[in-house]
Amino acid sequence: MADEYDAFITEETIEGDAEGRLAGTTVAVKDNISTAGVRTTCGSEMLADYVPPYSATVVERLTDAGATIVGKTNMDEFGMGTTTETSAFGPTRNPIDPERVPGGSSGGSAAAVAAGEADVALGSDTGGSVRCPAAFCGVVGIKPTYGLVSRYGLVAYANSLEQIGPIAGTVEEAAEALSVIAGPDPNDGTTRDPTDAEDADATVPEGGYAAAADGDVDGLTVGVPTELFEGADERVVETVEAAIADLEAQGAETIEVSLPSVEHAVQAYYVIATSEASSNLARFDGVRYGHRAEGDGNWNESFAETREAFGAEVKRRILLGTYALSAGYHDKYYAKAQDAREWVRRDFDDAFEDVDVIASPTMPVLPFELGESLDDPLRMYLADANTTPANLANLPAISVPAGEADGLPVGLQLVGPKFDEATVIRAASAVEDR
Template sequence: MSADLNAFITEERIESDADATGPLADATVAVKDNISTAGVTTTCGSEMLADYVPPYSATVVERLTDAGATIVGKANMDEFGMGTTTETSAFGPTRNPADPERVPGGSSGGSAAAVAAGEADIALGSDTGGSVRCPAAFCGVVGIKPTYGLVSRYGLIAYANSLEQIGPIAGTVEEAAAALSVIAGPDPNDGTTRDPTEIDGVDAGTDYAAAADGDVDGLTVGIPTELFDGADERVVETVEAAIADLQTQGAETTEISLPSVEHAVQAYYVIAMAEASSNLARFDGVRYGYRAESDGNWNEAFAETREAFGSEVKRRILLGTYALSAGYHDKYYEKAQDARAWVRQDFEDAFEAVDVIASPTMPVLPFELGESLDDPLRMYLADANTTPVNLANLPAISVPAGEADGLPVGLQLVGPKFDEETVIRAASAVEDR
């Protein structure tokens, strides 16, 4: 099945040395190929790193194997995480198990496809603007984007540092939550990590699987009109049916407004591309990665080396460099950061009145293969519902809401910072309906 779907770039096992009674004993895990694994090729879906073998493993990989899990391979992905379809991979596109003529979403499409096809029990993805939640929605599985700082990014090859988080994908809410319990927590190798139990004003635990009890009696769910407007009617109907079922289980719903999210996609792409431009400057043919042959002219060698990047990566580097250039920094990057602060404030205001916020994860059904490659703007706009969460550094989950025309539809639930337990509880109620 994996060969037909192209879910993996490298299929190689990393066995656990842990006691067989570990919390993830006997679980198999697919790891997105931008997460470092010692001795196993880590390509980021790019020719630039086609032969790169990390000398160390990411903290999340070590925590998984310490918990008894077995890594079964490195999952396919959009090149350097830049895409919404897993079609920009240098190793070919991944296909959606629900319909092999459609994309699995991205950029963690290989991770979601591996879980949906039964090739792995759990998978790790990275979510910069929705890259865990989007493929989870398109493939009909569960994906959790943790609060920024809950999970270590040590060993994650950076795309946009201020936005991205590693998150689990699994077949059920409880399985995804159990994996989150294993990988979450402070890490001395990542100064951005936090212990949520030590943050003033935060009532958080660490056993996230225990929160998957389906008890939503008295829960207040906010419905933001902005995240429903313009979505495919079939998606809206499926999501509204799932929300209505939450009401029958005791949840209350109230309409809210998040006016800033109308500018979130624009702000997200300016910030993400600017950070990508800076991060990918390290691939210069000197330190590691692909190196073009040269006659001693460094400028030519540098330019030829960077030809190893695919077209989408080049596009984002160019746009990010432009946004940071003299004369344009204030016009684009600074305004994007102002918009980010507005998005964050809108969410904080909303959470004074509601416990979680619900919306379609993706406003569209899975694209047909090749459908969006010639129209990058269409691909960017598909992230309209997921990017605000990353700008605000909040936790969110995508849980299957049902199907429309035989294709999976995801419901996104967003919570306050470090309140993963509430979104997991609400998601488990959707799953159990």
């Protein structure tokens, strides 16, 4: 296939079973999800030639259901970025406007769907990396409840935050893919059966999550947190407010809710995520696998040269995480970030006592122009303000197209209680059908 938007790093077909609920469906897989016999680079020179000996659980479930894998998609290196510009294999372009970014870090996956190069794609969402590119590319992206989908075979960035989720052109297609990949996995001890979860707020609909995409929001209560609208681009706010008003016209009720903790969510997220990344990426030492520099026999020099294969953004986050975990600073930064994370969880729990879902802009800005944010990493980090809270609280969230502003896509984010993907999907399908 022609890949004019650089959505793929490797284009290679993995045939699925002839029969199954996804027979005839093409799926693109983010390049940090292992595929047996097909290289998995994580968008990094460190793993440029790495070929996994096994496939991730989600890949096996897709092919068992009849889906055909069409390639591995471009991504920010090791999932660290919001624009898919930190990839060692070059940036992906947004099919809506090729002079703009597709979002990140699963930008290649969203671009592949938006360009019609795949029916469905898998991404991974650590702080918004499925929802951000879905919003920027005008498609649907689901971040499941932590533990609903197996992470076995996902190259780790920040274990306590990330989840694999589907991206598709419609809510129903994304929900159908979620039905296939969801469920407990003996290879991942963090997975749970939502029907057995004591703190679950809902069960899986009969027929799977796609059955929830019926657009029926009559009687649904939607919480609108002012904190997630403040500071957003006015064009984004107007588009999202129009989508929420349409939900009201379909029978939903809106209530203003308060999430005061989200003011600190981005700071807490980046301390926790970079700390976990510092630990996870320590394995890339040039000894076990991946890139290995040829030194002059001095181990320290060889190790340092090996780590040079990391790009600038990955090095920045490793250094930040190492600093946050270091003696004398652990309590000052990491421990306080975990306290803030608990505060975020409590705020969501309190809000869900009164509402069924919480609505906000997915991204507070329109898609960046290519190169616009590379020299200003803080601006890129702050763009994650609306998406990181759901990861900190381990909640399900979806981004669905709300409309356009100046010809560019705007996403509406809906967040629900733990394991209540069904309600989030139902509300999103009503937005889509308006």
